[in-house]
Amino acid sequence: MTQTMISSPTRDVVIGFGQPFVIIGERINPTGRKILAEEMRNGDYSRVEADAISQVAAGAHMLDVNAGIPLADEPAILAEAVKLVQAITDAPLSIDSSIVEALEAGLAVYEGKALVNSVTGEEERLEAVLPLVAKHGAAVVAISNDETGISEDPDVRFQVAEKIVRRAADHGIPKEDVIVDPLVMPIGALPTAGVQVFRLLRRLREELEVNTTVGASNISFGLPHRKGINAAFLAMAAANGLTSAITNPLEPEIAQAVMAADVLNGADPDCSRWIKEHREPVAEGAGARRRTGRRDRGT
Amino acid sequence: MTQTMISSPTRDVVIGFGQPFVIIGERINPTGRKILAEEMRNGDYSRVEADAISQVAAGAHMLDVNAGIPLADEPAILAEAVKLVQAITDAPLSIDSSIVEALEAGLAVYEGKALVNSVTGEEERLEAVLPLVAKHGAAVVAISNDETGISEDPDVRFQVAEKIVRRAADHGIPKEDVIVDPLVMPIGALPTAGVQVFRLLRRLREELEVNTTVGASNISFGLPHRKGINAAFLAMAAANGLTSAITNPLEPEIAQAVMAADVLNGADPDCSRWIKEHREPVAEGAGARRRTGRRDRGT
Numbered sequence: 267m268t269q270t271m272i273s274s275p276t277r278d279v280v281i282g283f284g285q286p287f288v289i290i291g292e293r294i295n296p297t298g299r300k301i302l303a304e305e306m307r308n309g310d311y312s313r314v315e316a317d318a319i320s321q322v323a324a325g326a327h328m329l330d331v332n333a334g335i336p337l338a339d340e341p342a343i344l345a346e347a348v349k350l351v352q353a354i355t356d357a358p359l360s361i362d363s364s365i366v367e368a369l370e371a372g373l374a375v376y377e378g379k380a381l382v383n384s385v386t387g388e389e390e391r392l393e394a395v396l397p398l399v400a401k402h403g404a405a406v407v408a409i410s411n412d413e414t415g416i417s418e419d420p421d422v423r424f425q426v427a428e429k430i431v432r433r434a435a436d437h438g439i440p441k442e443d444v445i446v447d448p449l450v451m452p453i454g455a456l457p458t459a460g461v462q463v464f465r466l467l468r469r470l471r472e473e474l475e476v477n478t479t480v481g482a483s484n485i486s487f488g489l490p491h492r493k494g495i496n497a498a499f500l501a502m503a504a505a506n507g508l509t510s511a512i513t514n515p516l517e518p519e520i521a522q523a524v525m526a527a528d529v530l531n532g533a534d535p536d537c538s539r540w541i542k543e544h545r546e547p548v549a550e551g552a553g554a555r556r557r558t559g560r561r562d563r564g565t
Numbered sequence: 566m567t568q569t570m571i572s573s574p575t576r577d578v579v580i581g582f583g584q585p586f587v588i589i590g591e592r593i594n595p596t597g598r599k600i601l602a603e604e605m606r607n608g609d610y611s612r613v614e615a616d617a618i619s620q621v622a623a624g625a626h627m628l629d630v631n632a633g634i635p636l637a638d639e640p641a642i643l644a645e646a647v648k649l650v651q652a653i654t655d656a657p658l659s660i661d662s663s664i665v666e667a668l669e670a671g672l673a674v675y676e677g678k679a680l681v682n683s684v685t686g687e688e689e690r691l692e693a694v695l696p697l698v699a700k701h702g703a704a705v706v707a708i709s710n711d712e713t714g715i716s717e718d719p720d721v722r723f724q725v726a727e728k729i730v731r732r733a734a735d736h737g738i739p740k741e742d743v744i745v746d747p748l749v750m751p752i753g754a755l756p757t758a759g760v761q762v763f764r765l766l767r768r769l770r771e772e773l774e775v776n777t778t779v780g781a782s783n784i785s786f787g788l789p790h791r792k793g794i795n796a797a798f799l800a801m802a803a804a805n806g807l808t809s810a811i812t813n814p815l816e817p818e819i820a821q822a823v824m825a826a827d828v829l830n831g832a833d834p835d836c837s838r839w840i841k842e843h844r845e846p847v848a849e850g851a852g853a854r855r856r857t858g859r860r861d862r863g864t
Contacts, residue, residue: 453828460829491843494825495825495829498828498829501822502801502829505800505804529759529794530759530801535756
């Protein structure tokens with residue numbers, strides 16, 4: 267039973283088979299959020315802090331922190347965001363950048379065992395990112411594409427994942443610390459995107475025995491009522507072995523689907539979290555009002 | 566690719582691998598519905614007709630018809646209900662009774678190829694129900710319990726299903742016309758109920774190569790916010806090979822989960838049904854109003 271531990275100074279989160287599904291909050295990311303990008307560029311992190319608090323309150327176990335702002339000093343901004351988020355929440359972080367120097371800067375200030383997001387199967391990325399992960403004793407998200415791009419053949423994507431796991435081992439990074447992202451394509455463009463990913467998730471769990479994560483919202487790109495697709499996708503992916511996802515816990519439908527998947531996968535002992543979130547049982551058809559899936563822990 | 570055809574005089578429904586998930590509307594059933602039971606006993610079928618129309622409008626592909634009313638003339642009532650429902654909708658029917666004479670009466674008046682609900686692995690039931698199914702060229706729901714009850718061991722339930730398929734073949738009923746119900750236990754009482762059924766569904770599809778159905782709402786018995794569990798369960802079961810379910814299409818969350826599962830299983834070509842049901846794509850976060858999962862075909 268593969269288990270990946272990620273930690274802050276005061277909290278450990280375990281991603282693993284048989285464990286509750288881990289939600290990594292995706293909101294702290296200026297991509298496509300102009301106001302947030304502008305604020306971060308100008309040293310205003312108030313929205314970053316608010317997003318951190320609201321996501322944890324909504325059920326995020328970890329937070330992804332990304333500072334990808336064009337023409338900005340990404341390493342400095344990412345490091346600052348990591349420090350500030352760590353100061354106000356105990357959620358372990360996923361340090362997210364495509365720039366190695368930014369990952370380095372984030373890791374340098376991070377307290378605990380971080381998740382580095384991400385490395386691909388590209389030679390140059392492997393050689394740049396894996397030593398950094400090893401040096402900091404971190405875990406890493408392994409994205410299953412390489413120099414040839416993203417294969418539509420799930421077997422090729424499996425092989426890329428295998429390669430990254432092997433290369434990580436060469437750097438002293440154990441398999442438990444490699445979380446594979448099998449890559450989710452938009453179902454609107456590729457009708458087999460769902461079954462491909464489900465099959466891949468199953469193989470990654472049963473054959474490669476690694477934990478997995480996905481950027482869940484890609485699946486619904488271009489479709490209406492995206493959260494309906496995203497929620498069903500997460501439940502179906504969890505039924506095929508997915509153990510974590512980078513997603514938006516502020517969407518009640520998504521939070522509910524993940525919570526229900528935990529119940530159905532036997533990862534919510536005595537259904538106690540589900541029962542607590544939805545009050546005591548009510549008679550079927552009694553028309554009693556129920557709370558939505560949204561969680562209000564009263565931050 | 567196993568395909569089961571069920572038909573009315575004017576409509577064929579195909580249950581099968583790669584096909585859209587088939588919803589069998591569960592509402593026409595007096596069990597636990599005192600008013601409906603009393604009306605049916607007194608020859609008033611207005612609620613039966615209304616339930617037929619509303620379920621088809623909400624997306625049911627087939628309708629289950631049950632007339633299990635204590636101390637009533639079940640064969641006569643079931644036959645009457647079958648006739649009336651066939652007169653007002655073209656949905657093929659599942660004729661549902663634990664009384665062989667009632668199944669016989671329902672089949673005698675049914676026009677088309679019916680689904681008989683159900684036979685178990687009990688010797689007496691096999692010998693009573695299978696000849697009837699064969700005589701009418703119907704299909705049958707095979708429930709995976711036998712004289713020893715419902716095993717908690719999914720391997721035993723698989724063996725019971727195998728036995729029923731074999732015995733059906735002895736009566737000339739092809740495997741395609743046996744739809745196995747692996748039996749869903751309440752997750753609140755049995756924490757492994759979900760993973761058991763998911764594993765069983767996968768084996769039934771991959772090894773026995775049969776279609777499957779479940780009484781979906783059993784899974785959430787005793788829990789609050791049952792439809793949240795039921796919706797996630799159906800999506801997860803569909804991800805493990807389930808091809809139909811006896812459930813309530815009037816619950817928008819259930820209708821939406823099934824529709825999303827079709828999209829994700831590649832069974833909604835070009836996502837056209839999803840797009841039609843949820844209007845044109847809207848910009849993410851634009852706050853546009855969307856329709857719920859409830860379908861209003863305007864019957």
